[in-house]
Amino acid sequence: MQSGYTCQGCLAGLKRAGSGQLFAGNIRYGKGVGISSRRQYTPIKAKIVPLPTQQRRRQGTLEAGRTEMADKDLNLRFTATGPGTPKPQPEEDEQRPSRVLLSQDNLFHSFSRSPIPSIRRRAAFMKSHAFCPHPDHRQTRIATSPHDPESRKTASRSVQAPMHVNFECPDCGLPVYCSEDHWMDDYEHHSEICDTLRQANEDDHDLHAGCRSSQDRWPGRQIEEIVPNMTNWDTYLYTREYTAINDERLLRQVTRLLTYPMTIGSILHELSPYNIRRGGRLTVEGLKSFSALRYTMHPPRDGSDGSIKTLRPRAPPVRIFILGARAESSLPRACWVQLEYLFHRCAIHLIFIGPESMSGSRDSEPIPERTPRNPFGGVVEDGITPDTKITTFTEYYHTMHKAQYFQPFDPYFDCFVLFHPGLGHPASAHEWEETIPQLLETKVPIICTGYTEWDMQRDKAWVEEKMKGEVDILMEAGENTFRSLRWDLNDADPGDLSCGNWGVWAFRGKRYEAQMGDQFFKFV
Numbered sequence: 001m002q003s004g005y006t007c008q009g010c011l012a013g014l015k016r017a018g019s020g021q022l023f024a025g026n027i028r029y030g031k032g033v034g035i036s037s038r039r040q041y042t043p044i045k046a047k048i049v050p051l052p053t054q055q056r057r058r059q060g061t062l063e064a065g066r067t068e069m070a071d072k073d074l075n076l077r078f079t080a081t082g083p084g085t086p087k088p089q090p091e092e093d094e095q096r097p098s099r100v101l102l103s104q105d106n107l108f109h110s111f112s113r114s115p116i117p118s119i120r121r122r123a124a125f126m127k128s129h130a131f132c133p134h135p136d137h138r139q140t141r142i143a144t145s146p147h148d149p150e151s152r153k154t155a156s157r158s159v160q161a162p163m164h165v166n167f168e169c170p171d172c173g174l175p176v177y178c179s180e181d182h183w184m185d186d187y188e189h190h191s192e193i194c195d196t197l198r199q200a201n202e203d204d205h206d207l208h209a210g211c212r213s214s215q216d217r218w219p220g221r222q223i224e225e226i227v228p229n230m231t232n233w234d235t236y237l238y239t240r241e242y243t244a245i246n247d248e249r250l251l252r253q254v255t256r257l258l259t260y261p262m263t264i265g266s267i268l269h270e271l272s273p274y275n276i277r278r279g280g281r282l283t284v285e286g287l288k289s290f291s292a293l294r295y296t297m298h299p300p301r302d303g304s305d306g307s308i309k310t311l312r313p314r315a316p317p318v319r320i321f322i323l324g325a326r327a328e329s330s331l332p333r334a335c336w337v338q339l340e341y342l343f344h345r346c347a348i349h350l351i352f353i354g355p356e357s358m359s360g361s362r363d364s365e366p367i368p369e370r371t372p373r374n375p376f377g378g379v380v381e382d383g384i385t386p387d388t389k390i391t392t393f394t395e396y397y398h399t400m401h402k403a404q405y406f407q408p409f410d411p412y413f414d415c416f417v418l419f420h421p422g423l424g425h426p427a428s429a430h431e432w433e434e435t436i437p438q439l440l441e442t443k444v445p446i447i448c449t450g451y452t453e454w455d456m457q458r459d460k461a462w463v464e465e466k467m468k469g470e471v472d473i474l475m476e477a478g479e480n481t482f483r484s485l486r487w488d489l490n491d492a493d494p495g496d497l498s499c500g501n502w503g504v505w506a507f508r509g510k511r512y513e514a515q516m517g518d519q520f521f522k523f524v
Contacts, residue, residue: 102209104249107202110173116208122491123168123175129492130165132178134186137162144426145454149495152189165494172197174494196497200487206249217243218334221341228342230266230273232481240341252486259501260328261339262482264320264417267447267506269342270294273481286474289445289508292412293318297346317347317389321406321416323397323435325352326359328419333384340388352392353400367394376400396431401438409442416446419501422455423448424462433466440467440509445474449501453479456503463507470510477505 102115109115111123131140133149138158143151163178172194177183183190219241222228229235233255237245245251266272268290276282282290297318304310322328329352340348358367358379370377376399381390393400400406416439422428423436439446450456456477463471484500 102205104206104209107205107209108173108198109201109205110168110170111175111201112168114205116205119204119208125491126175126494127164127166130175130494131162132165132182133189133495134177134182136160136182137178145452145458147452147454149493169194169197173201174489176494190495193495193497196487197489197494200489200497203249203252203486204489206253218338219341221344224344227271228269230269230271230481232273233485236262236482240338252484255482256484256486256500257331257335258338259480259482259484260331260419261336263419263449263480263501263504264415264447265339265342266482267475267504268293268297268415270298274475281476281478283473283475285472285508285511286445286506289411289474293415293445296412297343299345301345314345314347316413317349317387319349319351319406319414321351321353321397321414323353323416323418324421325354325357325392325419328352329354329357329392330359333381333388333390336390337385337388340385347387347389350388350390351406352390353395353397355394355396357392358394375403376405396435398434398438401435409444411444414442414444416442416444418446418448420449420451420455421459424458424460425455429462436463436466440470443509443511445506445508447475447504447506449480450477450503451498451500452502455498456505460505460507472508472510474506474508475504477503480504 109119111119111126114120114123131137133152135152135154135157137153137160139150139153140162141150145151165175165178167177167180167183168175169177169183169190174197176190176197177186222241226239226241229239233251245254267274272290274280274282276284276287296315299315302312304312336350340346368374368377368379376393376395379392381392384390421432423432448456448459450459460477480501480503483502483504487497487499490496490498
């Protein structure tokens with residue numbers, strides 16, 4: 001056997017396999033697809049021994065091969081390839097147990113009897129906080145939407161005292177009713193969401209599957225002649241040359257991460273699926289605002305090839321302010337780099353602002369002290385790629401706006417993004433009453449998303465009511481083309497399903513443009 005392109009250790013193992021021995025070793029993937037040079041092979045006898053049922057299920061996970069995902073904050077560790085790719089973060093496999101918990105054919109478990117400790121804790125939380133949605137119980141709160149189960153509880157029928165959920169549906173595995181009798185009596189209503197709840201149950205267990213697949217590489221920067229097709233998820237993943245995803249569950253997990261950068265990129269890109277044609281949802285004012293940003297983010301070629309002789313001055317980076325940042329600020333940086341890869345010759349500065357923007361930090365970095373040079377304790381990450389910079393602040397935006405920390409604003413270089421802000425939610429509306437007028441003063445686009453259609457329409461109605469006509473709608477509210485395909489559970493109400501960035505719309509402070517009238521020329 002020729003070994004010119006074969007690892008010597010692997011070749012030796014193959015030779016041993018022919019004589020009845022196999023080799024086993026730890027293979028760690030670093031940058032790209034190369035195999036680490038540190039290998040230790042232990043010869044073992046190739047003897048087939050029947051395994052118990054539970055061990056066979058665990059052994060099946062090694063053959064299935066899936067993406068390793070973190071516990072709560074969806075910290076998938078993907079390795080991107082290509083020039084300008086950020087350096088891979090240190091491996092955590094040495095600190096975590098390598099024991100595989102579940103296989104792909106063994107993902108359905110009831111929450112209270114789940115093999116995952118964190119899911120069992122979630123089941124205990126549900127049983128102590130969620131209330132039975134059966135209409136015989138009295139209301140525990142005011143219904144927030146027509147789809148809220150509390151809206152079915154009327155004063156004439158609801159006579160029983162509220163009770164916490166305790167009975168787990170055998171079909172979806174979630175605690176949804178206080179007793180089996182109420183579950184059977186209200187099964188027709190529960191069957192509307194039972195299949196979706198089961199899917200969410202399996203997706204949550206899939207996050208803890210504890211194994212890795214060959215789908216752990218995301219594409220790097222492409223040449224400009226390769227144009228991404230942003231019609232939907234399938235065309236984007238294909239034209240950007242992602243590793244083929246042939247599993248619907250894995251596609252749901254990946255879109256749950258990519259929905260944040262792709263929601264922004266799909267609106268700001270020149271090939272955006274949103275346009276001014278009928279059904280395109282973009283308004284005339286929206287075409288004006290987004291055309292200014294697209295002009296900056298798609299600069300013409302200047303003939304530079306990276307050498308000193310062809311060096312040209314570059315425009316300042318486009319600032320994207322993400323206010324009220326929570327889960328999106330803790331995403332792996334390889335996710336946000338995908339946004340930069342959509343725009344050639346354009347630098348992007350992502351600014352996360354909000355008191356919860358550092359709560360899900362994977363590295364648990366301490367917040368810097370506030371100094372005269374860094375008055376708000378910002379955490380700066382400027383070594384990700386040459387054209388990507390991320391800054392995180394744990395301060396409220398209205399405080400920084402009053403200090404004029406980011407002024408001046410330019411509609412050609414600035415944009416605000418609000419992921420699930422809850423502008424019209426009774427519990428969080430007061431936090432935005434001071435911020436929204438400040439955002440409208442900047443006259444730059446504001447992109448807003450919502451968990452559901454009702455949540456999005458409620459936020460839009462709140463803005464139009466509070467601002468009293470000082471708002472220009474840039475993009476009509478509707479379903480987001482690049483929404484997450486995965487449904488998320490609300491532990492305080494298991495029947496309340498939501499979807500990351502389900503809907504998207506955009507607005508801006510109203511502009512008043514001076515126009516020359518006939519009366520002016522009479523006095524000239």
